[in-house]
Amino acid sequence: MDNLAMTNEFSNRLHFVSCTLKNGVGELILDRVDKHNAFDEVMISEMSQSLVYFAENDDCNVLVLKANGKNFSAGADLNWMRDQAKMDFEQNLADANKLAKLMSMLDKFPKPTMALVQGAAYGGALGLICCCDIAIANSRASFCLSEVKLGLIPAIISPYVTRTMGQRMARRYMLTAEKFNAQQALSLNVIHDISEDLDAQATPIIAALLANSPQGMTWVKSLLSSLENGVIDQHTLNDTSERIARIRMSAEGQEGLNAFLEKRTPDWKINTDTAQGNE
Secondary structure: OOOOOOOOOEEEEOOOEEEEEEOOEEEEEEOOHHHOOOEOHHHHHHHHHHHHHHHHOOOOOEEEEEEOOOOOEOOEOHHHHHHHHOOOHHHHHHHHHHHHHHHHHHHOOOOOEEEEEOOEEEOHHHHHHHHOOEEEEOOOOEEEOOHHHHOOOOOOOHHHHHHHHOHHHHHHHHHHOOEEEHHHHHHOOOOOEEOOOHHHHHHHHHHHHHOOOHHHHHHHHHHHHHOOOOOOOHHHHHHHHHHHHHHHHOHHHHHHHHHHHOOOOOOHHHOOOOOOOOO
Protein backbone atom coordinates (compact mmCIF):
# COMPACT_ATOMS: atom_id res chain seq x y z
CA MET A 1 0.00 0.00 0.00
CA ASP A 2 1.59 3.25 -1.14
CA ASN A 3 1.12 5.26 2.04
CA LEU A 4 1.81 2.49 4.55
CA ALA A 5 5.30 1.43 5.52
CA MET A 6 5.85 -2.19 6.47
CA THR A 7 5.58 -2.23 10.27
CA ASN A 8 4.50 -4.54 13.06
CA GLU A 9 1.89 -2.05 14.31
CA PHE A 10 -0.06 0.64 12.51
CA SER A 11 -3.43 2.31 12.11
CA ASN A 12 -4.46 4.00 8.89
CA ARG A 13 -7.65 5.25 7.24
CA LEU A 14 -8.13 5.51 3.50
CA HIS A 15 -11.30 6.94 1.93
CA PHE A 16 -13.68 4.06 2.67
CA VAL A 17 -11.47 1.53 4.43
CA SER A 18 -9.56 1.57 7.72
CA CYS A 19 -6.63 -0.73 8.46
CA THR A 20 -4.96 -1.64 11.74
CA LEU A 21 -2.25 -4.11 12.71
CA LYS A 22 -1.45 -5.02 16.30
CA ASN A 23 -0.07 -8.11 18.01
CA GLY A 24 -0.17 -10.16 14.82
CA VAL A 25 -3.79 -9.32 13.98
CA GLY A 26 -4.63 -7.21 10.96
CA GLU A 27 -8.04 -5.58 10.72
CA LEU A 28 -9.57 -4.52 7.43
CA ILE A 29 -12.54 -2.34 8.34
CA LEU A 30 -15.25 -1.17 5.97
CA ASP A 31 -15.69 2.47 6.94
CA ARG A 32 -18.34 4.11 4.82
CA VAL A 33 -21.01 4.32 7.48
CA ASP A 34 -23.13 7.00 5.80
CA LYS A 35 -23.71 4.59 2.88
CA HIS A 36 -24.10 1.48 5.05
CA ASN A 37 -20.66 0.39 3.80
CA ALA A 38 -21.97 -0.10 0.26
CA PHE A 39 -19.01 -0.63 -2.01
CA ASP A 40 -18.02 0.98 -5.27
CA GLU A 41 -14.90 1.03 -7.39
CA VAL A 42 -13.01 3.11 -4.78
CA MET A 43 -13.76 0.76 -1.89
CA ILE A 44 -12.97 -2.28 -4.04
CA SER A 45 -9.60 -0.78 -4.97
CA GLU A 46 -8.80 0.11 -1.35
CA MET A 47 -9.75 -3.35 -0.11
CA SER A 48 -7.57 -4.96 -2.77
CA GLN A 49 -4.60 -2.74 -1.86
CA SER A 50 -5.10 -3.56 1.81
CA LEU A 51 -5.17 -7.30 1.15
CA VAL A 52 -1.88 -7.08 -0.72
CA TYR A 53 -0.35 -5.15 2.17
CA PHE A 54 -1.50 -7.59 4.84
CA ALA A 55 -0.54 -10.63 2.75
CA GLU A 56 3.01 -9.34 2.31
CA ASN A 57 3.48 -8.20 5.92
CA ASP A 58 5.10 -10.98 7.95
CA ASP A 59 3.85 -9.36 11.16
CA CYS A 60 0.25 -10.06 10.15
CA ASN A 61 -0.68 -13.64 11.06
CA VAL A 62 -4.49 -13.32 11.11
CA LEU A 63 -6.79 -11.00 9.15
CA VAL A 64 -10.16 -9.84 10.50
CA LEU A 65 -12.71 -8.31 8.13
CA LYS A 66 -15.22 -6.12 9.92
CA ALA A 67 -17.27 -2.97 9.44
CA ASN A 68 -18.07 0.21 11.32
CA GLY A 69 -21.66 1.29 11.82
CA LYS A 70 -25.00 -0.43 12.04
CA ASN A 71 -24.56 -2.68 9.01
CA PHE A 72 -21.74 -4.82 7.67
CA SER A 73 -22.50 -3.83 4.07
CA ALA A 74 -25.56 -3.09 1.99
CA GLY A 75 -23.80 -4.50 -1.09
CA ALA A 76 -23.23 -2.45 -4.22
CA ASP A 77 -23.49 1.34 -4.11
CA LEU A 78 -26.50 2.65 -6.05
CA ASN A 79 -24.55 5.41 -7.80
CA TRP A 80 -21.93 2.87 -8.84
CA MET A 81 -24.68 0.64 -10.26
CA ARG A 82 -26.13 3.64 -12.12
CA ASP A 83 -22.73 4.31 -13.67
CA GLN A 84 -22.43 0.65 -14.68
CA ALA A 85 -25.68 0.91 -16.61
CA LYS A 86 -24.07 3.58 -18.79
CA MET A 87 -20.94 1.54 -19.55
CA ASP A 88 -20.36 -0.45 -22.71
CA PHE A 89 -19.51 -4.14 -22.56
CA GLU A 90 -15.74 -3.71 -22.35
CA GLN A 91 -16.05 -1.17 -19.53
CA ASN A 92 -18.49 -3.40 -17.69
CA LEU A 93 -16.15 -6.35 -18.08
CA ALA A 94 -13.17 -4.40 -16.72
CA ASP A 95 -15.29 -3.20 -13.80
CA ALA A 96 -16.50 -6.72 -13.02
CA ASN A 97 -12.98 -8.11 -13.19
CA LYS A 98 -11.87 -5.78 -10.39
CA LEU A 99 -14.53 -7.17 -8.06
CA ALA A 100 -13.73 -10.72 -9.16
CA LYS A 101 -10.06 -10.12 -8.36
CA LEU A 102 -10.96 -8.82 -4.88
CA MET A 103 -13.05 -11.91 -4.11
CA SER A 104 -10.30 -14.23 -5.33
CA MET A 105 -7.65 -12.38 -3.32
CA LEU A 106 -9.69 -12.72 -0.13
CA ASP A 107 -10.55 -16.35 -0.85
CA LYS A 108 -6.90 -17.25 -1.48
CA PHE A 109 -5.46 -14.98 1.21
CA PRO A 110 -2.46 -16.90 2.59
CA LYS A 111 -3.33 -16.39 6.27
CA PRO A 112 -6.44 -17.21 8.32
CA THR A 113 -9.32 -14.80 7.74
CA MET A 114 -12.34 -14.02 9.88
CA ALA A 115 -15.45 -11.95 9.12
CA LEU A 116 -17.35 -10.25 11.94
CA VAL A 117 -20.84 -9.38 10.72
CA GLN A 118 -23.47 -7.07 12.15
CA GLY A 119 -26.72 -6.01 10.56
CA ALA A 120 -27.25 -6.24 6.83
CA ALA A 121 -24.89 -8.20 4.59
CA TYR A 122 -26.39 -8.14 1.12
CA GLY A 123 -25.23 -9.11 -2.36
CA GLY A 124 -21.48 -8.83 -2.74
CA ALA A 125 -21.05 -8.51 1.02
CA LEU A 126 -22.29 -12.07 1.36
CA GLY A 127 -19.60 -13.06 -1.11
CA LEU A 128 -16.91 -11.47 1.07
CA ILE A 129 -18.16 -13.43 4.07
CA CYS A 130 -18.14 -16.71 2.15
CA CYS A 131 -14.54 -16.04 1.08
CA CYS A 132 -13.41 -15.86 4.71
CA ASP A 133 -12.28 -18.94 6.63
CA ILE A 134 -14.36 -18.14 9.71
CA ALA A 135 -17.45 -15.95 10.13
CA ILE A 136 -19.31 -14.74 13.21
CA ALA A 137 -22.51 -12.68 13.15
CA ASN A 138 -24.76 -11.07 15.71
CA SER A 139 -28.38 -12.12 16.08
CA ARG A 140 -29.76 -9.17 14.12
CA ALA A 141 -27.61 -9.90 11.08
CA SER A 142 -29.55 -10.43 7.86
CA PHE A 143 -28.43 -11.75 4.52
CA CYS A 144 -29.79 -11.54 1.00
CA LEU A 145 -28.82 -12.40 -2.56
CA SER A 146 -31.06 -9.75 -4.08
CA GLU A 147 -29.62 -9.49 -7.59
CA VAL A 148 -32.55 -11.05 -9.47
CA LYS A 149 -34.82 -8.32 -8.10
CA LEU A 150 -32.79 -5.92 -10.19
CA GLY A 151 -32.71 -8.12 -13.26
CA LEU A 152 -29.13 -9.17 -12.47
CA ILE A 153 -27.36 -12.30 -11.22
CA PRO A 154 -24.87 -12.86 -8.36
CA ALA A 155 -22.30 -14.07 -10.87
CA ILE A 156 -18.99 -13.00 -9.33
CA ILE A 157 -19.80 -14.21 -5.82
CA SER A 158 -21.57 -17.39 -6.99
CA PRO A 159 -18.57 -19.77 -6.75
CA TYR A 160 -17.95 -18.83 -3.12
CA VAL A 161 -21.60 -18.72 -2.04
CA THR A 162 -22.40 -22.03 -3.75
CA ARG A 163 -19.36 -23.71 -2.22
CA THR A 164 -20.43 -22.45 1.20
CA MET A 165 -24.15 -23.23 1.28
CA GLY A 166 -24.31 -25.97 -1.34
CA GLN A 167 -25.85 -26.02 -4.81
CA ARG A 168 -29.43 -26.74 -3.70
CA MET A 169 -29.63 -23.98 -1.10
CA ALA A 170 -27.86 -21.55 -3.43
CA ARG A 171 -30.55 -22.21 -6.03
CA ARG A 172 -33.27 -21.26 -3.56
CA TYR A 173 -31.77 -18.06 -2.22
CA MET A 174 -30.36 -16.82 -5.54
CA LEU A 175 -33.71 -17.42 -7.27
CA THR A 176 -36.06 -16.12 -4.57
CA ALA A 177 -33.90 -13.25 -3.27
CA GLU A 178 -35.33 -14.02 0.16
CA LYS A 179 -33.74 -12.46 3.20
CA PHE A 180 -32.46 -14.92 5.78
CA ASN A 181 -31.44 -14.32 9.36
CA ALA A 182 -28.41 -15.26 11.44
CA GLN A 183 -29.88 -18.57 12.60
CA GLN A 184 -30.59 -19.58 9.01
CA ALA A 185 -27.12 -18.40 7.99
CA LEU A 186 -25.70 -20.68 10.67
CA SER A 187 -27.59 -23.67 9.27
CA LEU A 188 -26.41 -22.77 5.75
CA ASN A 189 -22.73 -22.69 6.84
CA VAL A 190 -22.49 -19.00 5.94
CA ILE A 191 -21.46 -18.25 9.54
CA HIS A 192 -19.95 -20.41 12.28
CA ASP A 193 -21.23 -18.66 15.43
CA ILE A 194 -23.81 -16.14 16.61
CA SER A 195 -22.84 -13.68 19.32
CA GLU A 196 -23.94 -10.25 20.48
CA ASP A 197 -20.32 -9.42 21.30
CA LEU A 198 -18.46 -10.17 18.10
CA ASP A 199 -15.02 -9.17 19.36
CA ALA A 200 -15.37 -11.25 22.53
CA GLN A 201 -16.47 -14.28 20.53
CA ALA A 202 -13.57 -13.82 18.14
CA THR A 203 -10.88 -13.39 20.83
CA PRO A 204 -10.32 -17.06 21.78
CA ILE A 205 -10.45 -18.13 18.13
CA ILE A 206 -7.84 -15.54 17.20
CA ALA A 207 -5.71 -16.64 20.16
CA ALA A 208 -5.86 -20.23 18.92
CA LEU A 209 -4.84 -19.15 15.42
CA LEU A 210 -1.93 -17.06 16.70
CA ALA A 211 -0.61 -20.04 18.64
CA ASN A 212 -0.36 -22.13 15.49
CA SER A 213 2.39 -22.41 12.91
CA PRO A 214 1.96 -19.56 10.40
CA GLN A 215 3.41 -21.73 7.65
CA GLY A 216 1.22 -24.66 8.68
CA MET A 217 -1.95 -22.58 8.41
CA THR A 218 -0.90 -21.18 5.02
CA TRP A 219 -0.26 -24.70 3.76
CA VAL A 220 -3.62 -25.91 5.15
CA LYS A 221 -5.39 -23.24 3.10
CA SER A 222 -3.47 -24.29 -0.01
CA LEU A 223 -4.25 -27.95 0.69
CA LEU A 224 -7.98 -27.33 1.09
CA SER A 225 -8.06 -25.26 -2.08
CA SER A 226 -6.52 -28.17 -3.99
CA LEU A 227 -9.26 -30.52 -2.71
CA GLU A 228 -12.26 -28.43 -3.74
CA ASN A 229 -13.19 -30.59 -6.72
CA GLY A 230 -13.82 -33.48 -4.32
CA VAL A 231 -11.94 -35.99 -6.48
CA ILE A 232 -9.77 -38.53 -4.65
CA ASP A 233 -7.60 -40.05 -7.36
CA GLN A 234 -3.94 -41.02 -7.68
CA HIS A 235 -2.99 -37.42 -8.31
CA THR A 236 -4.65 -36.45 -5.02
CA LEU A 237 -2.84 -39.23 -3.16
CA ASN A 238 0.51 -38.23 -4.66
CA ASP A 239 -0.06 -34.55 -4.00
CA THR A 240 -1.08 -34.95 -0.35
CA SER A 241 1.88 -37.26 0.30
CA GLU A 242 4.25 -34.74 -1.24
CA ARG A 243 2.80 -31.92 0.82
CA ILE A 244 3.30 -33.67 4.17
CA ALA A 245 6.81 -34.78 3.19
CA ARG A 246 7.79 -31.24 2.23
CA ILE A 247 6.42 -29.60 5.36
CA ARG A 248 8.05 -32.19 7.62
CA MET A 249 11.38 -31.17 6.13
CA SER A 250 10.78 -27.42 6.37
CA ALA A 251 12.38 -25.31 9.10
CA GLU A 252 9.04 -24.50 10.71
CA GLY A 253 7.88 -28.10 10.51
CA GLN A 254 11.08 -29.27 12.19
CA GLU A 255 10.72 -26.61 14.90
CA GLY A 256 7.13 -27.65 15.62
CA LEU A 257 7.97 -31.33 15.92
CA ASN A 258 11.06 -30.70 18.06
CA ALA A 259 9.18 -28.32 20.35
CA PHE A 260 6.45 -30.93 20.87
CA LEU A 261 8.96 -33.65 21.67
CA GLU A 262 10.94 -31.34 23.94
CA LYS A 263 7.74 -30.10 25.65
CA ARG A 264 8.37 -26.44 24.93
CA THR A 265 6.63 -23.64 23.05
CA PRO A 266 7.68 -23.49 19.41
CA ASP A 267 9.42 -20.40 18.11
CA TRP A 268 7.60 -19.87 14.84
CA LYS A 269 9.83 -16.91 13.95
CA ILE A 270 12.57 -19.35 12.94
CA ASN A 271 10.80 -20.16 9.68
CA THR A 272 12.99 -19.51 6.64
CA ASP A 273 11.09 -21.75 4.23
CA THR A 274 9.31 -19.61 1.65
CA ALA A 275 7.47 -22.41 -0.16
CA GLN A 276 3.70 -21.97 -0.16
CA GLY A 277 2.16 -25.36 0.37
CA ASN A 278 2.91 -26.72 -3.09
CA GLU A 279 0.56 -24.28 -4.77
